[in-house]
Amino acid sequence: MNQRQPVRPADRHAFDAIIDARSPSEFALDHIPGAINCPVLDDEERRIVGTLYTQTGAFEARRVGGAMVAANLARHLREQFADRPASWKPLVYCWRGGMRSGSMVTWLRLVGWDARQLAGGYKSFRHHVVAQLEALCPQLKLRVVCGATGSAKTRVLHALAARGAQVLDLEGCASHKGSLLGALPDTPQPSQKRFETLIATVLEPFDLSRPVYVEGESVRIGSLSLPPPLVASMRAAPCVEIVAPAEARLAYLLRDYAYLGDDGQALAGRLEPLKQLQGGEAVRRWQQWAREGDLPSLFAELMAQHYDACYERSQARHFAGWPQRRRVEAPDLSAAGIGALADRILELTGK
Secondary structure (H helix, E strand, O other): OOOOOOEOHHHHHHOOEEEEOOOHHHHHHOOOOOOEEOOOOOHHHHHHHHHHHHHOOHHHHHHHHHHHHHHHHHHHHHOOOOOOOOOOOEEEEOOOOOHHHHHHHHHHHHHOOOOEEEOOHHHHHHHHHHHHHHHHHHHOEEEEEEEOOOOOHHHHHHHHHHOOOEEEOHHHHHOEOOOOOOEOOOOOOOOHHHHHHHHHHHHOOOOOOOEEEEEOOOOEEOOEEOOHHHHHHHHHOOEEEEEOOHHHHHHHHHHHOHHHHHOHHHHHHHOHHHHHHHOHHHHHHHHHHHHHOOHHHHHHHHHHHHHHHHHHHHHHHHOOOHHHOEEEEOOOOOHHHHHHHHHHHHHHHOO
């Protein structure tokens, strides 16, 4: 790559490593996939420098901050970068491609490595993600996999992926199962920016001439919002509906949500918002079952009285292709049954 040409986000794959020079909290919020966090200032140091800049001016902030940067760079050279060969070619970025990444690139180049700075920093990468979503989503040949609660839709997506199909697992990106009880134990959801980065990263290598399978989601998964261009494409895409009997779906839910029985009091609290829709009497009964760990009774009534009651109406409202959907019968939602479902879906929709 020409040293005089600025490095853009699309060029990042040409490098041996991507180094995020921002603070740990900035990195946690979102970062370029595959990047390693080597801060030139950690969160507390960044706070100190910012306070000095406000209270005493730029010179004192740079004097104190420069010493911190030098110490951190020395530590990274001794530890993170100690075993890198002379041919190593890293790409470094900070928030806007300024002093933090610039100082690291200067020192890495002094050592002899062909280090480069990402033009515009993370901010330019964020613009790249938004542009990718806007450009790619309208071109996707989406196949929306629908089905009532407990139809094993996510597991079917995983089985499709195992068979070589292109799959966009939105719930995986969101770290959430998409329902009222969908929060995963000890797994916080990513930030909205991180969610969009993960989606764009999945889509980037897809062959746009082939189908992409996605679950029929609402516009939100937990606390996160689906990108509007993706929502528009999903709403216009053809649908495949998994049709499974209530008994099979209940058995699947009891396996898939078994961990909810570990804390009945917490589960009861998560049911509280349903009182506005289902009334206090029903929800109090469900909360009692939750506290007692009676998940079979709880899930059976939730399916029948809450989820199933509005399922078809909501699908018809959200998906233009719902009336023409293809239906796939699923009498068995065991691992073998889910594999057979995936095979049948591929037969119906093409690989």
